[in-house]
Amino acid sequence: MAPDLTWHALIALAQVVMIDITLAGDNAVVIGMVVRGLPATQRRKAIIVGVASAALMRIVLALVASQLLAVIGLTLAGGVLLLWVCWKMYQEMRHPEEVEGSTQNGTLGQAIFRIILADLSMSLDNVLAVAGAS
Template sequence: MKLNIGLVLGIMEIALLDLVLCGDNIGIIALATRNLPPKSAKLAGIIGVTGAIALRIYFAICISAFLNIRWIPLRLIGGIILIKVTWDLISSTEKEEEYHGKSSQKFWDAVIAVILADVSMSLDNVLAIAGAADGNISLIVIGIFLNVPFIFFGSQFVMKLMQKIPMVVYIGGSILAFTSVKMIMEDNLFKHYIHLTHSTEILLQMAAAVAVILYGYNKVKNQKIRADVSKEKISKVS
């Protein structure tokens, strides 16, 4: 009985820890799937979350071995990947015309974006979960899978919010930009060659986030201007 209670408490600990750490992942799914039709968005979210969680579990199991190899720049690689994914997500509206008639390509692009961004941002999460589980694979697997419904349905809500308020897209993008720069600067290889004060690191992280917000504000403003011009032309014709 004591063993069962310990197992349940361990699973609850991992589930709660993963739940607290996965807030950004909800935004990732919403960002990546917002331009898909509702049914396709849900399917892309399910496939993306499944793939990302499978990789997260794998990394959590193997993380101790990776950490013993000091020269592997995990956070640096993850941060660079996340910068690329962030740019693809916030600039995706400019590419919508290229995807016209290529719904399958757009669908799989969204799935890949979910997986890459989720895994990149989950490196720190995985470290925390692996430590809390103390090497118990069962705790890691069950604890992470318990949060799948919350992540998926939470992303659906955020996606609807993004469709109603375009700036939400860029607020999410700014969080990804902040995180990506933070991950790069926290990497041991980066710190070995580049020495920055803590205040400088914070300043650069904030600058990345603000840059995305300004980019988004300008983009939304221009889209509104174009929409108003189009309405005026239509009203004149009619």
């Protein structure tokens, strides 16, 4: 392999890794925010399900990333979904007693549903960004 080509490949790999690390941090924040009101035993289960679902979604979405990039407007749809999740989390942080379905009085099932929904939007953004950079 030519040295010039090797450097370009390494730079591209570094870009993909940095994008992935940067965008993966939001999953941990969301999971932490959602599970904070659950009892300790349920909190652990929700965290495990959240992390596993995020990893699984990224694998599945990465397998079809080239097809997803061909769909016009999908990146915009992922961004809108991510904005909706962020708005809901902001409302809960600002006024936790007023938010309907708050996890502070919610169930494990509600927490897992919210984590999976957030994971889906963030995983889609992550995969599209990495695929676009590569």
